[in-house]
Structure formats: C-alpha cells, structure tokens
Amino acid sequence: MAPARRHSGDVGILGYAESAYEKKTTRTLISMLAEVARGALASAGLARKDLDGIAVCSFMLPPDNAVTLAEQLGIPVSWAYLGTAGGAGPVASVMNAVGAIEAGHAKMILCLAADNYDIAGHYRLMDFFNRALISYATPNGFGGANGLFGIVQRKHMETYGTRRQELGRIAVGQRASARQNENALLRGPMTIEDYLDARVIADPIRLYDCVLPCAGADAVLVGTLDRAPAGKGIRVLAGYEQHNHPAGEIAPLHGGWELFRDRLWADAGRGPADMDFVQAYDDYPIMVAIQLEDLGFCGKGQVGAFLAQHSFSFDGSFPLNTNGGQLSCGQAGAAGGMIGLVEAVRQLRGEAGPFQVARARCGLVSGYGMVGYGHGLSSSSIVLERVQ
Amino acid sequence: MTKAPYPAPRADADNAGFLDAWRHGRLLIQSCGSCGKSIFYPRPMCPYCWSDRIESREASGKGRIVSYSLVHRPNDPAFNDETPIVLAEVELAEGASLLARIVDCRPEDVGSGRAVELPPLPSCTRYPLPVFRLARDE
Numbered sequence: 001m002a003p004a005r006r007h008s009g010d011v012g013i014l015g016y017a018e019s020a021y022e023k024k025t026t027r028t029l030i031s032m033l034a035e036v037a038r039g040a041l042a043s044a045g046l047a048r049k050d051l052d053g054i055a056v057c058s059f060m061l062p063p064d065n066a067v068t069l070a071e072q073l074g075i076p077v078s079w080a081y082l083g084t085a086g087g088a089g090p091v092a093s094v095m096n097a098v099g100a101i102e103a104g105h106a107k108m109i110l111c112l113a114a115d116n117y118d119i120a121g122h123y124r125l126m127d128f129f130n131r132a133l134i135s136y137a138t139p140n141g142f143g144g145a146n147g148l149f150g151i152v153q154r155k156h157m158e159t160y161g162t163r164r165q166e167l168g169r170i171a172v173g174q175r176a177s178a179r180q181n182e183n184a185l186l187r188g189p190m191t192i193e194d195y196l197d198a199r200v201i202a203d204p205i206r207l208y209d210c211v212l213p214c215a216g217a218d219a220v221l222v223g224t225l226d227r228a229p230a231g232k233g234i235r236v237l238a239g240y241e242q243h244n245h246p247a248g249e250i251a252p253l254h255g256g257w258e259l260f261r262d263r264l265w266a267d268a269g270r271g272p273a274d275m276d277f278v279q280a281y282d283d284y285p286i287m288v289a290i291q292l293e294d295l296g297f298c299g300k301g302q303v304g305a306f307l308a309q310h311s312f313s314f315d316g317s318f319p320l321n322t323n324g325g326q327l328s329c330g331q332a333g334a335a336g337g338m339i340g341l342v343e344a345v346r347q348l349r350g351e352a353g354p355f356q357v358a359r360a361r362c363g364l365v366s367g368y369g370m371v372g373y374g375h376g377l378s379s380s381s382i383v384l385e386r387v388q
Numbered sequence: 389m390t391k392a393p394y395p396a397p398r399a400d401a402d403n404a405g406f407l408d409a410w411r412h413g414r415l416l417i418q419s420c421g422s423c424g425k426s427i428f429y430p431r432p433m434c435p436y437c438w439s440d441r442i443e444s445r446e447a448s449g450k451g452r453i454v455s456y457s458l459v460h461r462p463n464d465p466a467f468n469d470e471t472p473i474v475l476a477e478v479e480l481a482e483g484a485s486l487l488a489r490i491v492d493c494r495p496e497d498v499g500s501g502r503a504v505e506l507p508p509l510p511s512c513t514r515y516p517l518p519v520f521r522l523a524r525d526e
Contacts, residue, residue, distance in 0.1 A: 131398070134398055135398050136429045138464065139395050140473070141466070141470070142462070143460075143462050143463060148487075150459070151455045154456065158500055200458070200460050202459045251454070373429060
C-alpha cells in the first residue's frame with residue numbers, strides 16, 4: 001500500500017525553459033524573464049491566457065516585485081509570490097505554487113528566476129546583502145560567501161576528516177557533464193589535480209570550489225497534470241523548506257534539510273536509494289557534501305568516504321548536477337536555485353540529449369541560500385517523478 | 389596616496405553602544421537579563437527568549453578560534469594590501485561567537501582552537517569592528 005502523501009500527486013511541472021547563460025550581458029532582467037516565460041509555456045503547449053499565478057526569485061528585481069512583474073508581462077493573476085530565500089527560493093516557490101493550486105488559489109503558475117549581473121555585481125550584492133552582513137561582516141573584509149564557506153569547509157575537514165581530494169570529485173564529475181552541455185560557461189577539461197592546485201581564493205576554498213557569477217534565467221510551469229503534454233508530465237511527490245536552522249550558529253555543519261528529511265522521504269514514498277539523480281545546490285562542493293549528509297545519502301561526517309566511492313558525472317555511479325550545475329554552468333544569481341529544477345525536468349522528460357541520464361524516472365532537487373551572519377539561512381528540497 | 393577607508397558598519401540605536409565602545413578599544417557584548425545568554429550581533433531583543441531586558445557588558449576579549457579562512461580576494465579594495473585577511477569564527481569566554489579578523493600574525497601561525505585576545509590600544513581601534521590577535525601567554 002502506498003504511504004499517505006501530504007500532496008495530492010495531481011499537481012506537477014508541465015513545462016520548463018532556460019535562457020543562454022552569459023558572463024556579462026546588456027539584456028534587461030525583464031527581457032530574460034519574458035524569454036523563459038514564453039519558453040516554459042511553449043514547452044508545455046500552453047498559452048499565456050492559461051496562466052493565473054506568478055512566482056519570481058531574483059536579487060536584482062527590487063524595487064520591482066512579483067505583482068509589478070505581472071503588470072510588465074501583461075498577465076492578470078490571482079496569486080503572486082516573491083522569493084526571499086535566495087538559492088533556496090525557487091524550489092520553495094514551486095512547493096508554494098503546488099500548495100496554492102491544491103488550495104484553489106490558482107490553476108496554472110509560472111515560477112521564474114533570473115539575474116543579470118556579473119562578478120563585480122555579485123561582490124556588490126554580497127557586501128550589501130542584508131543588515132547583519134553590512135554592519136558585521138563587510139567591515140571585516142570578509143570576502144563574500146567565499147570567506148564564510150572557507151570557515152565552514154575547514155570546520156568540516158577538521159571535525160570529520162573530510163579531504164579536498166574527496167570534495168574535488170564533485171567539481172570534477174560535474175565538469176565532465178558540463179563538457180556535454182553547450183549552455184555551460186565553463187566547459188574545459190578538469191582533473192582532480194586541476195582542482196587541488198587551483199588558485200587560492202579563501203583558504204581552504206580555491207578557484208574550482210567557487211561558482212562564476214553570471215547572467216541567466218530559468219523557469220518552470222506548475223499546474224495540474226491533466227494539462228501536461230502527453231508523456232511529459234512531471235509529478236511533484238514531496239517538498240519542504242526550512243529557514244534559520246540551526247538558529248544562533250555562525251558556521252554550522254548541518255542545515256534545514258535534516259529537519260524535514262524524514263517527512264520528505266515518507267511523503268514521497270521513496271528513499272535516497274530510489275533517486276536516479278540528484279540536483280543539489282552547489283554554491284560550493286562543501287555545501288553539496290553537507291546536503292548529501294543531511295538528506296540521508298550518507299551519515300553525518302561520512303561524506304568523505306561516500307564521495308570517494310562514487311563518480312558524479314551524468315553517466316557516473318551517482319549522477320549529480322547533471323548539466324554541470326552552477327559550478328560549471330555559472331551562478332545566475334537567484335536562478336542558481338532553479339537551474340537544478342530545470343535540469344531535473346529536462347532529465348525526467350528525456351530531453352537532456354548528450355548528457356541524458358539513462359532511465360531517469362525519479363530525482364531530487366535541493367536549494368540553499370540567503371547568506372546571513374555566517375551561513376545560508378534557507379534550505380529546500382523537492383522530489384520529482386516522471387508520470388508513467 | 390591615502391588608503392581607502394574601510395567599509396563602515398551602519399550605526400543605529402541598537403548597535404551605537406557597541407560601536408562607540410570599540411572606538412575606545414572595548415568589546416561590549418549583550419547578554420539577556422532573562423535567560424542569561426550572551427548575544428552577538430547587537431539586537432533590540434534576545435533572539436533566544438524574546439526578552440527585551442538586554443544588558444551590555446564589557447567582555448574580557450579572551451576567546452578561541454573555532455574555525456577560519458584566509459581571504460585572498462576580499463570584496464572591498466580597502467583590504468587589498470592586507471591579504472590574506474584572517475577571517476575567524478571566534479568563541480568568546482563569555483559564550484557568544486562572532487566573525488572577526490585575527491590581526492598582527494603570520495597566517496601560518498593561525499589554527500583552530502588557538503586562544504585569542506584583544507590587541508593593545510590604540511592600534512586596534514583603527515579597525516571598524518573588534519579584531520583579535522593570537523594570545524601571547526597561551
């Protein structure tokens with residue numbers, strides 16, 4: 001007997017789209033959002049008149065918001081959502097969209113994420129990200145997220161014996177996938193030696209632990225699965241978000257995933273071993289490692305051995321961030337929290353071409369973000385399954 | 389050529405006492421009059437119990453490094469000639485933890501677990517936020 005599910009299973013993802021990723025762009029944010037809005041509808045075979053809800057995650061969008069975006073796009077909506085959870089926001093937006101449809105607030109919701117900045121823009125964003133960072137981190141020359149996650153990574157290495165040789169397998173495996181993905185900004189070959197010997201950024205963080213800030217947009221369309229194109233519906237089995245856990249720690253070695261992990265797998269009626277791929281939030285390999293621990297793919301503190309046992313390219317023993325992820329495609333601001341959703345849908349629809357995972361039926365997507373005083377405050381995860 | 393100024397904290401009613409004390413080389417830490425916990429950064433209410441009975445006390449300045457990174461690429465150019473910035477999670481003897489620079493040291497001498505203390509006046513007050521040095525009598 002199937003276990004009880006918190007969600008009906010009648011709602012899912014009907015379409016998806018991704019813009020070109022660019023190191024620098026002259027495009028406006030609205031043009032990028034409009035492109036993926038059209039693209040997501042086209043991939044679902046639906047029209048703008050079918051939409052009645054909108055969600056958007058973007059750091060550069062203010063002073064605009066979800067409602068003014070609806071005006072710019074010319075669509076009346078009965079439900080509007082503005083993500084506030086950084087890289088955890090897009091996955092959370094989809095779960096909120098599922099809930100809104102189940103509650104009757106809307107029938108068809110476009111979930112968008114985009115940013116149009118570059119490296120300099122990213123630095124400015126981090127220095128002024130929130131009040132705690134402005135007043136208590138930026139005056140220390142903290143080096144943005146790199147400085148903070150250097151503290152986290154060193155603590156994980158010293159607490160559990162995790163080694164850079166192990167963490168590097170994530171970056172190397174994802175790069176192997178990116179070499180097949182024409183939309184990845186970083187497609188050159190990478191060996192473990194390249195990773196280990198790369199330029200120091202915020203020791204122990206080196207260059208290939210870091211993402212390349214870039215411009216890009218991603219979108220998914222959420223609605224009832226009876227509207228999905230034949231054979232292309234993607235069911236949302238389960239999903240959760242968690243914010244500010246653990247409270248009061250500067251550099252924790254765990255995150256909100258550990259609080260909802262058991263509910264997530266119980267609701268999905270699946271476990272870690274059932275996943276055909278994982279799209280984890282990869283701002284840094286160390287945070288991928290912590291996600292894998294917290295979500296139960298291995299025990300806490302045991303991720304080093306787990307990483308040593310597996311290979312992480314799309315055709316490896318543990319397909320991870322199968323388009324190359326943010327580490328190779330680039331981090332398009334808040335769209336870094338949606339690139340994994342789009343890639344999961346692409347894989348489950350069997351449309352990933354040269355980086356298609358064989359027999360991709362079910363997968364996990366995870367988000368993380370909103371760096372506060374020391375670490376990312378927000379975590380989210382969703383389990384998706386191809387409609388048989 | 390004059391050195392670019394460090395980015396400054398935004399002063400407000402909640403942190404004015406803390407920032408003013410540091411201009412005189414003193415480290416003020418809040419503690420909760422209800423639950424007794426130490427609090428950093430300055431807040432108008434205790435994040436552990438929501439009491440507004442917040443007291444500020446001068447901390448000993450003694451603590452230990454929990455973990456750290458060596459920042460070779462700081463965001464703001466004001467730090468470019470001071471790299472690597474030793475950015476540490478410091479646990480104070482009073483219980484609160486904070487992010488702070490470890491200054492006046494060779495980066496290779498820094499280690500997790502090492503004791504730290506406030507540097508002597510007046511050199512330390514040129515920094516906009518409290519900094520530490522490796523303890524001399526460790």
